Amino acid sequence: MEACGRVLQSVQLTASGRPSLEAGEVECQLLDAIDLEDDAGAWALKAGILTLTTHRLLWLDEKARRAWAVPLGSIGQVFASKKGLKSMFSAPRMRFQVWTQKDGRVSPQGSGGAAGSVVLTIVFKGRTGPESFVQKFGEVLQAQAWKVNMEAPQIRPTLDESAVAGEAGTSSVPTATVPRRPAPFKMNPAMAGVSGILRKEQEQQEEVDKNMKEAFQDLNGLMGKAKEMVQLAEKMRARLLQGQTAGADEEGMGTKQEMQDWMLSVGIASPVTKESAGALYHQQLSRQLADFVKDPVQRAGGMLALVDAYCLFNRARGTELISPEDLLTACTVWATIDVPFRLRKFDSGVMVIQSVSQSDDEIFTRLRALVKSGDAAKVGVGATEAARALGMAPALAKEQLLAAESQGFLCRDDGEDGLRFFHNFFIDISVATAFEDS
Amino acid sequence: MGEFTFPYFYNYPPYFTLQPVKDTREKQIQLWKELILRFCKHHKCFVIDLEGEFALFENTSIQRKLSFEAREQFLGALIADGRAEWLDKNHRKCLILWRRIQDWADLLLDFVRENGIELMTLEEIISGDETHGTELAGIDRGVLIRAVKILEQRGRAAMFKGSSTDDDGVKFSPN
Numbered sequence A: 001m002e003a004c005g006r007v008l009q010s011v012q013l014t015a016s017g018r019p020s021l022e023a024g025e026v027e028c029q030l031l032d033a034i035d036l037e038d039d040a041g042a043w044a045l046k047a048g049i050l051t052l053t054t055h056r057l058l059w060l061d062e063k064a065r066r067a068w069a070v071p072l073g074s075i076g077q078v079f080a081s082k083k084g085l086k087s088m089f090s091a092p093r094m095r096f097q098v099w100t101q102k103d104g105r106v107s108p109q110g111s112g113g114a115a116g117s118v119v120l121t122i123v124f125k126g127r128t129g130p131e132s133f134v135q136k137f138g139e140v141l142q143a144q145a146w147k148v149n150m151e152a153p154q155i156r157p158t159l160d161e162s163a164v165a166g167e168a169g170t171s172s173v174p175t176a177t178v179p180r181r182p183a184p185f186k187m188n189p190a191m192a193g194v195s196g197i198l199r200k201e202q203e204q205q206e207e208v209d210k211n212m213k214e215a216f217q218d219l220n221g222l223m224g225k226a227k228e229m230v231q232l233a234e235k236m237r238a239r240l241l242q243g244q245t246a247g248a249d250e251e252g253m254g255t256k257q258e259m260q261d262w263m264l265s266v267g268i269a270s271p272v273t274k275e276s277a278g279a280l281y282h283q284q285l286s287r288q289l290a291d292f293v294k295d296p297v298q299r300a301g302g303m304l305a306l307v308d309a310y311c312l313f314n315r316a317r318g319t320e321l322i323s324p325e326d327l328l329t330a331c332t333v334w335a336t337i338d339v340p341f342r343l344r345k346f347d348s349g350v351m352v353i354q355s356v357s358q359s360d361d362e363i364f365t366r367l368r369a370l371v372k373s374g375d376a377a378k379v380g381v382g383a384t385e386a387a388r389a390l391g392m393a394p395a396l397a398k399e400q401l402l403a404a405e406s407q408g409f410l411c412r413d414d415g416e417d418g419l420r421f422f423h424n425f426f427i428d429i430s431v432a433t434a435f436e437d438s
Numbered sequence B: 001m002g003e004f005t006f007p008y009f010y011n012y013p014p015y016f017t018l019q020p021v022k023d024t025r026e027k028q029i030q031l032w033k034e035l036i037l038r039f040c041k042h043h044k045c046f047v048i049d050l051e052g053e054f055a056l057f058e059n060t061s062i063q064r065k066l067s068f069e070a071r072e073q074f075l076g077a078l079i080a081d082g083r084a085e086w087l088d089k090n091h092r093k094c095l096i097l098w099r100r101i102q103d104w105a106d107l108l109l110d111f112v113r114e115n116g117i118e119l120m121t122l123e124e125i126i127s128g129d130e131t132h133g134t135e136l137a138g139i140d141r142g143v144l145i146r147a148v149k150i151l152e153q154r155g156r157a158a159m160f161k162g163s164s165t166d167d168d169g170v171k172f173s174p175n
Helices: A085-089 A131-143 A145-159 A161-170 A193-217 A217-247 A253-263 A274-297 A307-315 A326-335 A360-372 A383-390 A394-406 B022-042 B068-080 B099-116 B120-128 B141-155
Strands: A027-037 A046-053 A056-063 A065-071 A075-079 A093-100 A117-126 A304-305 A341-345 A349-356 A409-413 A418-423 B048-049 B085-086 B093-096 B119-121 B157-161 B169-172
Touching: A027 A274, A046 A131, A046 A383, A065 A085, A075 A349, A093 A131, A117 A383, A117 B085, A117 B157, A217 B085, A253 A304, A274 A304, A274 A326, A274 A341, A274 A349, A304 A307, A307 A326, A307 A349, A326 A341, A341 B085, A349 A418, A360 A394, A360 A409, A360 A418, A383 A394, A394 A409, A394 A418, B022 B093, B068 B085, B085 B119, B120 B141, B141 B157, B141 B169
Parallel strands: none
Antiparallel strands: A027 A046, A027 A117, A046 A056, A056 A065, A075 A093, A093 A117, A304 A349, A341 A349, A409 A418, B048 B093, B085 B093, B119 B169, B157 B169
């Protein structure tokens, strides 16, 4: 293990090589060309990407795909940079003290459980100077968002029906550490039975209404509410899932499914923004996008129209919307980094995100089999049938049919029923023998 | 003369849609050229009018017919092969040479040789008793005249004017 591993926390990376964040953690700023060193000289991490989140300080080596973290809770004193002759000639630095446990590892509880401390130095070698970073660093330390997160598991049980009943006795004790927490339910007869559920539903509705109203009062308010909204969404999803396993009512099933799909698409908790990522914006966006599209692409049969991806991605990002150009650039960056997706442009100009594992040959093989099977041999295959067979959107299935046609596997019939495709029998026929029967 | 037998792919809808992919289209054009020649030969049809109805270009059993563009393409390909000619400037009427003029000339010469004929009017060749039941019957007048001209060049025939166009005739010297 590397020397720094005895002190710092190791960080898991996502498939695209971005550090995976904890629940509620939001990236605040990204800087590249950063060295992170032990002040005593025990170890030094050179030229990585430094990410300041609301919870941690992350140092990432993109090429080696390694990342280390310092929890913000362990940070003690931050030393002002020395203004001196020396600092004019060397790269700007920032030093800070980190509390450590007995075993020498960082202590997330801060000075409380600490047995000692080390001093770490950040060396800014990139074009972006330390000024904005130091300011943000101060803000984040002050906000102490990680403390709220530690309380989070306590909120969860109250979202659960069964736990509500169990907690009823102690519900009068307010938990002041969690702001804007919905008041716990008391168990009373009015809450029992169908009418109880309906009433609870209505109360929730009112709560949502209230949240919405507050949220729209000003945009800062909305940003503050965002996290709560995501929690709300998760809560509702959990409830929906519960209802489904119980097979509660058939009627609401369709809308439930719809709602659940909708809920699932809520929430990239920490969208990469121009503000936070600066020069690294497109690269980081690209990686985040790769992580995000994994599920939608899989669901869409290995291929997702860029337009759909744009809508899904922006809906998940909430307020930090990206422009179509940014999305396009992010997709183009995929060619240079190691992610399992690529941008593909069809001859018609339609652009899609395609999973690398999905090969055209495989699709062509399936289409060729399709046009020879059953009725299709007589009446051909339209975009709708192909879409059903391939499990993708009709517009994209049509593109695949056209691609297979241009490869000479299919031929077309442009009749009254619209464009339909057949096995390319022209290629099989030899002109010399074609008319022998006649 | 029996019924014309259509090839099996005549019942495939894509056969009637001009294929956009180059290789496929080339094959399609070849198949259509061959079919047009065979169909015209069977029905002794010499002229196709692009704007009129032409039985071959429509398959009512599958409700498909060739577009104007497709007809133009297929006939154009026949013309490029020397197997058809435009009869008018506007490229609407097309003469189909399912037998080349040269071959018509040979056929005519063989016929007069076998039957020892020395003198015939054009009308007699086209619809007379002598040619009845032979391949010469029903030949297009224009095609016949051009075939005779080829024989003239070879010194095997001489055209002469009659009192009316019906009496225009040919004097053969087959040997």
